[in-house]
Amino acid sequence: MLSVLFVEDDATIAMGVEYSLKQDGFQVSLAYRLEEARDLLKRQPFDLVLLDLGLPDGSGYELCKEIRAAGDTPIIMLSARDEEASIVLGLDLGADDYLTKPFRLRELISRMKAVLRRRGPLETSERSLTCGGVTVLTGQARVYKDGREVLLTALEYRLLLTLFLNQKRVLSRNQILSSIWDVDEDFVNDNTLTVYIKRLREKLEDDPQNPVIIKTVRGLGYQAGD
Ligand code: CA
Numbered sequence: 001m002l003s004v005l006f007v008e009d010d011a012t013i014a015m016g017v018e019y020s021l022k023q024d025g026f027q028v029s030l031a032y033r034l035e036e037a038r039d040l041l042k043r044q045p046f047d048l049v050l051l052d053l054g055l056p057d058g059s060g061y062e063l064c065k066e067i068r069a070a071g072d073t074p075i076i077m078l079s080a081r082d083e084e085a086s087i088v089l090g091l092d093l094g095a096d097d098y099l100t101k102p103f104r105l106r107e108l109i110s111r112m113k114a115v116l117r118r119r120g121p122l123e124t125s126e127r128s129l130t131c132g133g134v135t136v137l138t139g140q141a142r143v144y145k146d147g148r149e150v151l152l153t154a155l156e157y158r159l160l161l162t163l164f165l166n167q168k169r170v171l172s173r174n175q176i177l178s179s180i181w182d183v184d185e186d187f188v189n190d191n192t193l194t195v196y197i198k199r200l201r202e203k204l205e206d207d208p209q210n211p212v213i214i215k216t217v218r219g220l221g222y223q224a225g226d
Contacts, residue, residue, distance in 0.1 A: 002116065003027045005046040007037045007063065008078070009055050013101075017050070020105045026112075034058045038066070046073055048112060051095070053079040053086070061093055068094035074115045074154070078103070087195055096154050098192070114180075118154040129164040131225045132213040134204050136164050143204075150203050155180060159196050160204075163214060163224040172221040197222065 004026045008014040011032070018028045029046070031037035034057050040046075049067060053060040060077060067073055077090040082100040090098050096115045099108060126139030135144045141157060143150045152160065162179045163171065171179075173193055197216075201208040215223050 001025060001027045002047040003029070003044070004048050004050060004112070005029050005031065005037060005040055006050045007031045007034070007055065007060065008050070008052040009033065010052070017105065017108065020109070024109055032056070034060075034063055037063055041067070041070075048074045048076070048116060050108075050112075051075055051077050053077060053081065053090075061089065064090065064093045064095055074118075076108075076111060076115060082191070084191060084195055087192065088199070091153065091155075091195070091199065094153070115154070118158055129161075129167070131164060131167055134160075134213055136161060145204055152200070152203065156196060156200055156203070160200055160214075163222060167225040168223070170217045170220045170223045176222065 002025070004021060006014060006017060006021075006028055008017070008030070009032045014030050014032070018030055021028045029040050029044075031040055032055075034055050037049075049063075051060040051064060060079070064075055064077065067075060075095045077095045077098045078101060079086065079090075079098070080101045087098050096118070097111050099111060126137065129136045129138065133146050134150075136142075137144075138161065143152055143157065143160065158180045159176065162176055177193055197214060198208070201211050201214055204213055205211045213224060217223050
């Protein structure tokens with residue numbers, strides 16, 4: 001059974017989500033404050049952490065940093081703040097995904113399953129996919145730019161892999177969204193994909209303002225390669 005730590009100070013949300021996750025076969029531990037979450041994390045490993053940002057004794061960002069410093073436990077951040085800056089900060093601190101409140105339970109569970117699945121190997125057979133000086137080794141899930149390894153989050157990797165597996169083809173935003181999140185497109189904040197594309201370009205392109213690896217095809221979507 002997969003264990004989930006849910007850090008949330010709103011008791012109504014906490015209990016509602018706890019109930020649904022248990023119905024779905026997860027084992028759930030609740031923490032209302034950062035301090036309780038830290039205690040629980042010391043006592044047992046979790047398969048996934050759901051992390052609210054505004055907590056009575058501090059910010060979820062702090063705990064995210066601590067969890068990342070200690071290992072690669074998947075983290076999904078939950079917050080009412082949907083500005084691009086706070087999404088970017090959460091992802092920079094190592095969160096795997098970010099969900100804005102209010103969210104639908106079915107969406108949360110789909111995202112959790114997607115994050116857990118991404119932690120496993122996407123493609124076990126070794127393939128080397130190259131485009132514009134960037135190489136993806138699928139068996140090891142590693143990415144290199146001009147021979148140097150580039151570190152990507154699980155979601156960035158999945159996005160890049162989707163584009164590289166479909167090189168020279170234009171992928172619509174919806175095709176990309178359903179491939180990386182595996183949920184109905186209307187669940188996903190359109191902003192989120194834009195943020196991820198921007199982050200990938202910053203990590204991979206020589207000039208992120210004039211991308212040559214991940215191109216925008218106006219009105220249609222995105223394309224890797226010519
Ligand atoms: Ca809160």
